[in-house]
Structure formats: C-alpha cells, structure tokens
Amino acid sequence: MTQRLDWALDPDETRIAAAALEDASELARSYGRDWDTASAPRLVRTLVLKACRRYMNNPNGYTQSRAGDETLGWSDAAGENAGTVYFTEEEQKLLRGLAGKSPSLASVPISAWESQREAPVGVVPVAGGGKPFPLFSDEVEPW
Template identity: 55%
Template sequence: MAYASLDELTERLGRTLDEAEELMAEAALEDATALAMEYGREWPEDDPPRLVKTLVLRSVRRYMENPDGFTTSRAGDETVQWSDAHGRDAGSVYFTRDEQALLKGLAGRTPGLMSASVSAWGPQRPLPRDVTAGYVPAAGMPHSEIPYFAHPTEPW
C-alpha cells in the first residue's frame, strides 16, 4: 500500500529508474506511507489528501537522491552538502519536523488546549448550609491542602 505511485515519483525525480532503483523506490514509497500513517492517520489509499501524497513523494525523492545518507560529498574543487540529512535520518525515508507537524494537522492531531462540557449525572445531594468551603489533599505534597469551594446547587 502506498499513497503515491512509482510513475509520480519518476516524474518528480526527472529521470527513469533502472530495475534495482524501481524496487528500492517501491519499498521507500511503502515506508513513507507507513510513516505518514504513524504521524497522521490512515487515509484511503485510493484518495489520500493531496498534501499527504506530496509529503510522501518529497520524502522518497529525498531518499532516492541520497540513498547512502551522505551529508557532504567532495570531488576536486566541488563540494555538495545536504543540509537536511543528519543523524539517524540520513540514508533513510523520513519526514522533517515541519512535515510531521503538517501530517498531524491534516489528521486533526494538533496539540492544544481543549474544553469539554461536563454535566452531572443522576441525583445530586444538596450541600448542608454551613458547608461552603473545604480543603482537599494535594497530590505529591504531604501535609498540604488546597482550598475547595462548594457552591450550593439549590437555593437555601
């Protein structure tokens, strides 16, 4: 299963692949798809979001252009440097941090503050008239209490 085809990758690379490269590219497309599912979610294979397909192709193209994971290559006076290939990612299919964030956003997995409405279920006990404030123990802090203010649910 892959979110992009070998033909689409070949167009991105701008060259034809030999038989060994085609096998490597197909495996890389499957790996990138699995990573896209890990960082995002599982989209339908026949119709993933356009940006997901773009990110998969970008990741595989990066890998196919530098499968050995070189960070610097020198030949005579010419030096080529891959600034985005470093550490454990060099020589593998990977998504950059920005690409990971895009996948999470597309999947609706962005971190942030949320609110949830809460309602009481079942009968509620009215509080005695003299109880309007109390204290509860604070977790991890022995002999400490934090104030807990109770508001009556019914008028007295």
C-alpha cells in the same frame, strides 16, 4: 514517482523506490491517520512523494562528497534519519494537522491514593486541627 526524478530508474532503483514509497506511506499513517491512496488528501500524497524523492536523490544520507580523494561525509544534523525515508519536523506538523491531531493542553485534577476523605456528616471542622464540632444531633439525617 518517476516523474519527480531527474533520471530513468533501472530495475534495482525501481525496487528501492517502491520500498521507499511503502515506508513513506507507513510513516505518513503513523503521523497522521490510517489513510489509503483513495482517502489521503492531496497534500499527504505530495509529502510522501517528496520524502521518497529526497531519499532517492541521496539514499546514503551524504552531506559532503569529494571526487578527488573520494571523501564522503555524513552529518549528525539528520540524526537517525540519515540514509532513510523521513519527514522533516515541518512535514510531520502538516501531517498531524491534516489528520486533526492538533497539540492541545488540558488540566486534569490529580490526588494521592485515598487522600480525599469526605467530611463527616453532622460536624463542623475546627480551625487549628482540633476535634470537629458536632452541629447536628443525628449523623445520618442531620436536617
């Protein structure tokens, strides 16, 4: 990861970078699948390192900084991710796609509990909700 940063890390930054790498790896597993360093696709490793670099460049999540009056600012745009290791929405989609977790749509029939009753054997329903008309002489073996 140190090759992706513009400066040499001191011991504290090395410790923080190692923790960020661990956090980003866990996040990648949660969005994708249970990859390890050997089985993860190259793009997953790239996304993990990209998230770590983003964090190491701005660990506090500042969006504005001024040297004169020491003004610092945060934005609500990053939301809960400000100052943490995170993947953007596009990166999350990529991780899900690499894991084969494509969003899909399914149709599932549902009904209320005990709402579907079988029609009685040997009778024909009558329009208008009247009493069913017997068609066969035997309810057990109508044929």
